[in-house]
Amino acid sequence: MTDRDALKAACDVTVGFPHDGDTLPGDRLRAIAAFMDARGWGDDSYMTGAPARELEDMTAALVGQEAALWFPTGTMAQAAAARIHAAQTGRDTLLLHPSSHLELHERHGYREAHGLRAELTPDWRTVLNAKDVRTAQGDPAAVFLEMPARHSGGALPGWDELIALREACRERGAPLHFDGARLWTCTEAYPGRSLAEIGAMADSVYVSFYKDIGALGGAALAGSKAFIEQAVIWRERLGGLVIRGWPQIADTLRLLPERLARMPAYVTRARELAALIGAASGFEIEPASPKTAMFHVRMPMGADLVLAARDHAAKETGVWLANRFWDIESPKIRSAEITVGERVMAVDPQRIADAFAAMARYQRGEGV
Amino acid sequence: MTDRDALKAACDVTVGFPHDGDTLPGDRLRAIAAFMDARGWGDDSYMTGAPARELEDMTAALVGQEAALWFPTGTMAQAAAARIHAAQTGRDTLLLHPSSHLELHERHGYREAHGLRAELTPDWRTVLNAKDVRTAQGDPAAVFLEMPARHSGGALPGWDELIALREACRERGAPLHFDGARLWTCTEAYPGRSLAEIGAMADSVYVSFYKDIGALGGAALAGSKAFIEQAVIWRERLGGLVIRGWPQIADTLRLLPERLARMPAYVTRARELAALIGAASGFEIEPASPKTAMFHVRMPMGADLVLAARDHAAKETGVWLANRFWDIESPKIRSAEITVGERVMAVDPQRIADAFAAMARYQRGEGV
Numbered sequence: 125m126t127d128r129d130a131l132k133a134a135c136d137v138t139v140g141f142p143h144d145g146d147t148l149p150g151d152r153l154r155a156i157a158a159f160m161d162a163r164g165w166g167d168d169s170y171m172t173g174a175p176a177r178e179l180e181d182m183t184a185a186l187v188g189q190e191a192a193l194w195f196p197t198g199t200m201a202q203a204a205a206a207r208i209h210a211a212q213t214g215r216d217t218l219l220l221h222p223s224s225h226l227e228l229h230e231r232h233g234y235r236e237a238h239g240l241r242a243e244l245t246p247d248w249r250t251v252l253n254a255k256d257v258r259t260a261q262g263d264p265a266a267v268f269l270e271m272p273a274r275h276s277g278g279a280l281p282g283w284d285e286l287i288a289l290r291e292a293c294r295e296r297g298a299p300l301h302f303d304g305a306r307l308w309t310c311t312e313a314y315p316g317r318s319l320a321e322i323g324a325m326a327d328s329v330y331v332s333f334y335k336d337i338g339a340l341g342g343a344a345l346a347g348s349k350a351f352i353e354q355a356v357i358w359r360e361r362l363g364g365l366v367i368r369g370w371p372q373i374a375d376t377l378r379l380l381p382e383r384l385a386r387m388p389a390y391v392t393r394a395r396e397l398a399a400l401i402g403a404a405s406g407f408e409i410e411p412a413s414p415k416t417a418m419f420h421v422r423m424p425m426g427a428d429l430v431l432a433a434r435d436h437a438a439k440e441t442g443v444w445l446a447n448r449f450w451d452i453e454s455p456k457i458r459s460a461e462i463t464v465g466e467r468v469m470a471v472d473p474q475r476i477a478d479a480f481a482a483m484a485r486y487q488r489g490e491g492v
Numbered sequence: 493m494t495d496r497d498a499l500k501a502a503c504d505v506t507v508g509f510p511h512d513g514d515t516l517p518g519d520r521l522r523a524i525a526a527f528m529d530a531r532g533w534g535d536d537s538y539m540t541g542a543p544a545r546e547l548e549d550m551t552a553a554l555v556g557q558e559a560a561l562w563f564p565t566g567t568m569a570q571a572a573a574a575r576i577h578a579a580q581t582g583r584d585t586l587l588l589h590p591s592s593h594l595e596l597h598e599r600h601g602y603r604e605a606h607g608l609r610a611e612l613t614p615d616w617r618t619v620l621n622a623k624d625v626r627t628a629q630g631d632p633a634a635v636f637l638e639m640p641a642r643h644s645g646g647a648l649p650g651w652d653e654l655i656a657l658r659e660a661c662r663e664r665g666a667p668l669h670f671d672g673a674r675l676w677t678c679t680e681a682y683p684g685r686s687l688a689e690i691g692a693m694a695d696s697v698y699v700s701f702y703k704d705i706g707a708l709g710g711a712a713l714a715g716s717k718a719f720i721e722q723a724v725i726w727r728e729r730l731g732g733l734v735i736r737g738w739p740q741i742a743d744t745l746r747l748l749p750e751r752l753a754r755m756p757a758y759v760t761r762a763r764e765l766a767a768l769i770g771a772a773s774g775f776e777i778e779p780a781s782p783k784t785a786m787f788h789v790r791m792p793m794g795a796d797l798v799l800a801a802r803d804h805a806a807k808e809t810g811v812w813l814a815n816r817f818w819d820i821e822s823p824k825i826r827s828a829e830i831t832v833g834e835r836v837m838a839v840d841p842q843r844i845a846d847a848f849a850a851m852a853r854y855q856r857g858e859g860v
Binding site for chain 2: 146147148149150151152153154156157158160161165166167195196197198199200201203207230231232233236237238239334340341357358360361362363364365366367368370371372374
């Protein structure tokens, strides 16, 4: 064990990815087993059985689309969406935000595996918008809007901006796709709008089942019936037709209703926590008031300094703030990503704020 | 429930895919949980933990290659192999047998998703061989040899033919890839040769963990260290980097040693059973003496007749022979695929032979 591992282990609070590592594999598998036994579900092959059907129907209804299809990963779900829209439009360029998952975290599969190109919008800190669509160099095969934008701390367009964006997409004949990995947490940002109303703004929607829901894994793609018929073919072509998806699928069905019901509480807590951290540390919060269950704390520090400050805060407060800090926007900024799930809910928000304050003091060279 | 479902349910023996449906999900998940608890394995993300490492190291050693990488499906593992070999050789055509999984069962992903082409060898009932490589129209990006050839009942080249094939591949600068979905059962066909010696004949090897092993799912690709470094990139690009592979991976580690040890018994039983079926029914067995744990029973029947004959046999003998019969080689032939696993091992072979004899009598219009 390194000194750093020991320091982390000595902390009584760990703030990180919202649900990772919260459950021991054995306990989780027994919980899934009990859930499946209670439903009377037997073995099935290639996701033809009741668990997949139930989850797909539930997902389609939740996100306001006609049909949905389970995928082993979001990377594959979005690749299928891109392929289908590209074939449908006869175009080859995706309009992406520079912080898009496709651009940053998939080894450029859209280009290297799928022969597509990307046009990136100009500004990291501006959410993809109607003007971006109107001024795109070519007509896009699809516009990928990340809802919410993870690397901007969960930023979201306003409702009217969303309507304008959809209109701009229609003008250019470009399908609007939601990269909705964290779509579940968006409802609080659009008072009076259901998840189904939000999802129905897009032509296709991807949602993740592990990020904010905390299931074992898996994702879904939703859209029109004709779109999902194509997705079935692409899932098989891309190697996503696993023989048994039910461990992941049943775990999702077990957790989804309960976690969805908790989203408003997570968002409320994110807003409280962000205000406390901003006040205690002076660091910039992005977005200034969180739109969803996540936000970023932007710290003007270099790579070594931010880790030393995190370690200092851990020693002083017993709070381990993050294993890593995002530096992809700019080498001058390190962003701590805070996502509220059950782990953060269980902690006094002031303790997390105090830990950031300790980082700020360390940065200023005070009291170290 | 249809009449046919009721008939199947009334049978006390079901001969089908060797392990499907043998375990209730709840029981299987509890067995995996106990296995993981005993190993002390915690949660891990993106297959970076001990379960994946152990299975990948074990697989590489078993199939005589330097390194291995887990994949969620064989379709994806083989697509990655094809992509890597194509990039390495600067070529775009795979030499495939007409019964290749890539040609028949993947919605032509090699072409539609990966931009590759196929050259098919001329004869369904002849295993891909050195002459096919020497007379291929262009230099292949890779030669895909199915080991064993599923749609020829598990046919295999002889050892000397395998050496000649490897030599022919080298002459044309074409990597030799084993589609080894069922490679585990090949050792009995090459007396004195280990699985590692067999696997080492190829430049890359794919193995399945669910077909003859009966695990929840998953596959592996094995090859040189440099090849597997590329496979890591392709797995991510294609959407195979699942967040939690350990349900599938741990189940494989739980079952692989025990099932591998049973392979010789399965092959011996396959040979006994094939001889009994041939003698009792007069149907042709392919291969005449099984090479592996599988074989096909070739029946000159049309689509309706074969199902009626199967139903008749079920009523008469209480044995449900198959849910479907392969007709892809020729509309004049229906092939019953028999694979010996624990389910078939538990049945008196004569009962299965008697069921095929009942199908033959039905076909001849006798005693119906």
